[in-house]
Amino acid sequence: MTALSSRPAAPAHSWVGLAIALVIITAYLGSWYGVLRLDLATLPWGLILLAIAFRTFCHTGLFITAHDAIHGTVFPQNQRLNDGIGAIALFLYALFLYPVMREKHLQHHANPATADDPDYYSDAQRNPALWYGRFIWDYLQGPHRWIVLGGMTLLFHSLFWLGHVPLSNLLLLWVLPNVISSMQLFFIGIYLPHRDPPDGHQNQHRSTTLPLPVFWSWLACYHFGYHWEHHEYPHVPWYRLPAYHAHPPQG
Template sequence: MQEVSDQGDKGVVISTSIFGAWAITLSVLLRIDISALPIAARVALVALQTFLYTGLFINAHDAMHGAIAPKNPKLNRLIGSISIFCYALFSYKNLLKSHWLHHQHPASESDPDFHNGRFKNPVAWFLQFMFNYWSWTRLIGLVLVFHTLRGLFHIPVANLNWFWITPAIASSMQLFFFGTYLPHREPKGGYQNSSRAQSTNWSTFWSFISCYHFGYHLEHHEYPNAPWWALPQVHQQRKSKDFQGAL
């Protein structure tokens, strides 16, 4: 398969654009008069902010694979660390260890993202998934941030609930469903590859909207250094190879 070509500084530009869009949108939404917005508008803005929150995690994920700034490890790590800290006060170092365990032992008892063999349905699996990454320290930190924004900066509680808390929780569900559950649930007939993963066959547009191409998950496991925005290219190359092999 043809390797994804060198994209220069494209990864830095894309990742900082996602971060900038998230920061600007959040700062605006926390200050608007939410009472003047109809429910439909609020829901649409929550969906937008959820997507941008997911983008923060995707930034950190790509940084873990050295895909944001391959020639500048310090910058790569900095972008990843800031993104995941703003996402939910996560430690980039700790998350990096867990993520590499996932890649080394996908869909197994040694995979921190996998179910425990009993909680296979998506709801129970999600709750176990969240518990695995639970941290009282981080929870206390988030509570302190909430009250600092409310008390010191006079951000209305309604704005915080709608545009900070809700998108963060919804983003965790989005990442779990499209990045863990769908790709790594055991298919009928058992797993078919060493990555114990499968990909969606959605169009590039819907793959992007669903979760920044996380649905092309087998391709990600096979080519972990490919940035998220290059996965459609890898997916198409893989489909072409499979088709040619079937002839």
């Protein structure tokens, strides 16, 4: 087993993580600018639904990028750049502050599915909606809450009143994808892997894996469903988790 570390050893000259992170951030910003200007009244519902799905995928990609940065795998050879990419991705996601999210996520890894895990609620096992609500609310504690909620509200109204972005575009192509993305991350990355199974957890990570085929695992949540593998090998970036799922290292 690999010990938990937020600054793992990694290939000294690997630029793959950085390149993927920049593609995700560029796709998010490009689609954000483009779809908010669309005339939705002229588009068939099929294309609108496709735009919502793509925007959701981009939103989730931002969070996964920040998550990998927390574990030091976006650009391992330069901690400042690695953390900078993570901070940008989280800020674009919903004005989240990187140090706050990093502290909470590493606490999750240190105490998975226990009373000391900020992502876990044993009294909400039979009510995933309650667990989801508490999960979101507890990540918005103290000043962080008002920065996120106040900032997102200000940005929304600025885009509507000053940027003249149609309300339907804001709601369908920005707000809705963000909400769906948060649910996607919660259910694939928290609830399903860490809920208590009938016979109890069988490993120290108190986590299971969603055995999806690689393509569907990628679409579901950037392989976040390979969750035992992530806890066992936190130094492995998201795009390499399928290999660890298929062929776990021996010894």
